[in-house]
Amino acid sequence: MKPETFDMAAEREDILQIRLDLRSIGFDYRRYIWIFVPVFIMIFGLVFGYFATRPKLYTATSMVALDARNVVSQENQALIPIGEDYSAESIQINTELVLLHQLSLAERVVSALKLDQLPKVKPAPQSAKESAKSQAPVETLSPQAQQARLRRNIAGSLYSGLKIVRHGSTHVVYISYSAPNPALAADVANAWGQQYIAQKIDITQAELRDAGSGMAKRLEELRGEVLAREQAVASYKIANNLMTTGSATLTEGEISALNRQITDTKLTLAEKQARLSTARTQIKGLGLTADDSSPVNSPVLNTLRVRRAQLTRQVADLQSIYGPRHPNVIAAQGQVEDIDRQIRSEGHRIVANLQAQVDIEQRRLGGTQANLNSSMGDLANANAASVDLGQLEADAEAAQGVFEHYLSLYKQALTANPAQNVKARILSEAKAPATPSSPDLGLGFGLALAAASIGGAGAVLLRRMFETGIIVPGDIGYKLGQPHLATLVSVPAAAKDKAQPLALPDYVLQNPSSAFAEGLRALRAAILHMAPDHGGVIAITSPLPSEGKSTTSVCLAKIMAMSGQSVIVVECDLRRPGLSRALNRRAENGLLEVLSGDLSLEDVVLTDDTGIDYLLAPRKNRDVTGVFEAAIMDRLLTYLRHKYDIVILDTPPVLAIDETQILAAKADQTVMLVRWSKTPLKAVRAALDKLKQGSIIGIALTQMDERLFSKITMSDYRA
Structure with a gap:
């Protein structure tokens, strides 16, 4: 049998996806708490306010045991469909529950408590149709009829506050x-x-009263009918020889005795036949023994056997002395043969005697069997007659049962107390409640809490449905199939110096332990870990504009320069140069002049205070098509790769400019920047598809909310 395989990688992928989905949901709640809280408060206030403003009601409960009399006969039980809960007890309880909801019972309650005389108790409000009918002209009712109508209306209004519940499967x-x-x-x-x-x-x-009326006359009629039927049964038994002793007739007793006699005779006959057969076998084979249990046994045989045994020993002794031909031996052998003839003759006599005994038992058995056959004939005739006797006895028994039933009813009608026949009783009376049962503020609070939680969660999920960006860094792994390199938080505006054009790069230098600087160091570590010889050409790109490529390039260069590496940042976005705006420095000449051979690299490179070199690309009105495809671009990158430890290429957006694919192919590593929660996943997937032939090493998130970023555990990065 082939052992069952287990895909550990697939299992780990499923567990990881579940974990990231749960983390993403929790993260969404933290992000959209401003939506969840107002919706939660509004729904909670509406639901709880509804419960709190309802009128107070007091509930009292009494416990009653229902009437336990059976309402389904045994005959009707067979008509109940199999599998249906129509047992006698179930039908009985359901019947009693219907009786408890009768309008007549409610009217009795109104009359007993005199609710129709209380001014505060009013009938239930009528519907519009009933109100229209009440306004129609009707005939004048008597005071008694008006009182009865009022009582019915009040009784109908009681059902709005009534609740009857059965306790489990009991009668309570x-x-x-x-x-x-x-x-x-x-x-x-x-x-x-x-x-x-x-x-x-x-x-x-009422039932007892009805049962007792006219019952005496009926009892006399039934008594006469019973006597007549019993007399007919007795006469039929005498006429057909059906008299009985105990539980059987005389003929049946005689047959039983004959059967026992036949059985005994057969046993005796079988025993004598067995003795006869054994005797014949012994005589035929001269197997006569001195055993007392042998069928061939008599005093004569015993004597002859003893004498033969003595002669046999004497013959043996003589043969041992004189030999077999000695006259004494021959004489002794003759005596033995003579005794054998006598034994055989005696055995034949005994067999003849046994045969006579067998014949006697057979004749006896035949006579008994003849008597039995005669009695069986009489019994057959009696059985034929007993069919009619059974019908007569059944009629007599039915008449007797009817008579006894009527007699029992008559006695109950005369002596029974109606209250004793009612099994229902009150087990506990209701007490006036001290606290209201409605509104249930605890239940209202629970329902309000549940409704508010569901409503708030629904509002957050609805908001989440319209969001297509990446929220949790772990989504990069299982949704895009790319490594997550780092997360760069969004620095608050207060941390920027508006008078300084390089506020964000300066912020990195002035706050080396900030979350933004930590993200840059994480990005640097990921790049150097994957870079050959811990350096090389690194292309920084993004799917769409305004993802923070230029700013990230400058800040990443700052972090690398602080670690002692020589860095140059090359501005490769020739149509929308963002590096110039990030540095707030303009240059008359730059990358295009170097590629065209008009100027050397040293003539156009700019250097800042931290030792970072920048090769800008001033925007000029010229055709830049195919600039990066020229061989001189390859020679420039080769030169920069040998001169600097790190070469950072600030490239255009992938989906906007096709030249990014060329630059990514020339770079040693390509890092894609994705703006947190803003860049759609479709755009990221499209950009990855365009760079699938490139050297992309992973994705970094930019401009994440620092307050929410601080709540994400380090396991998100490892995921």
Whole structure:
């Protein structure tokens, strides 16, 4: 059997993706907390305010055991579909629950508590259709009818606060009623259970009263019918010889005795036949022994066997003395043969005797079998007659059952107390609650918290749906398939000196331990780790303009120069030279003059205070097509590679200028800068596709919010 393989790389990739997705979600919540908090507060206030402003209601609960009488007969149980919960108990409880919700029961509660006489208790509000009907002209009702209508209306309004719940699978139910008045809630909850029991007692009393009317006359009729049917059964038994002793008829008793006699005779016959067969076998083979259990056994045989044994020993002794032909030996052998003839004759006599015994048992068995056959014939006739007897007995038993049932009902009607037949009872009465049950501020707080959390999360996710940039540095690895080199934070405007054009590079020098400087050092370490001989030509590019290429190039050069490396930054964006703006320095001549051979490199290179050289590219009205494809560009890069430790090429955006692909192919390493949360992933993927033949080593994020950046763990960088 081939062992099951396990792709560790794929498993690690799935786990890493889940971890980064969760981290990205958490990061989104931190970024959009300004959206989450207002939405959370608004939804929480609306939901909780709704619960807090609802009117107070008090709930009282009583516990009642329902009537446990069976309402489904055993015969009807067979009609219930298999698999349906229509058991006798289930149907009974469901029936009682329906009775608890009857309008007649609610009217009894209204009458018992005299709610129709309380001015504060009003019927439930009518719908528009009912109001229109009530305005129609109707006939005048009597005071009794008006009171009954009012009672029904009040009874209908009670259902709005009523709640009846069954306790598990028991016969116990909880009757709860909610009302603005705690005393009224307790009174209605108790009265509902009490009137349910009173209604059951009234129904039972009516049933007993109906059962007792006219029952005496019917009992006399049933008694006469029972006597007549029993007399018919007795007469039929006598006429058909069906009299019984105990539980069986006389014929059945006789057959049973004959069967036992036949069985005993067969056993005796089998025993005698076995003895006869054995005796014959022994005589035929002269296998006569002195064993008392042998069928061929008698005192004569025993004597002859003993005598034969003595002669046999005597013959053996004589043969050993005189030899086999001696006259004494021959005489002794003759005596042995004579005894053998006597033994054989005695055995034949015994076999004849055994044969006679066998014949006697066979005749006896035949006679008994004949008597049994005669009795079986009588039994067959009796069985044929017993069919009709069974019908007569069934009729008599049915008449007796009906008579006993009516007699039992009649006794119940005379002596039974209706209250004793009702199994329902009140287990505990409701107490007037001290605290309101509604509104439930705890539940309202929980629901408000849940709704506010869901609403806030939905608002954040909705905002996140419209964002296409890179948020978490770990997304670079599993979404773009490129290494994450570093993250450069956005420096607050207060840290910049607006009077100084090189505020950001100066900020790096003045704050070497800042997050921005740490990001640059991380980028430098990643570049040098992958660079041959810890140096070479490095192309800095981005998918779109305004990603911070020129500023990053200058600041990266500062960090490298602080480490003692010789650095030159070459401005390669000939159409929109950003390095000149970043340095706030202008040059009349630069890269184009060097490539055209008009000036030497030393004539156009600019140097700052930290020793960094800059080869700018002043914008001029000339055709720059194919400039970087010329052989002189290769010679220039070769010269710079030998003269400086690090050569940084500030290239144009990849998607804007196609010349970036040429420069990336000539560079030893290419670093793509992506603006944090702004540059769309589609643009980054398109730029990577255009540079797939280049020397790109990874992606660095720029202009990240420093406050959020400080909350990202170092595991994000390792991911």
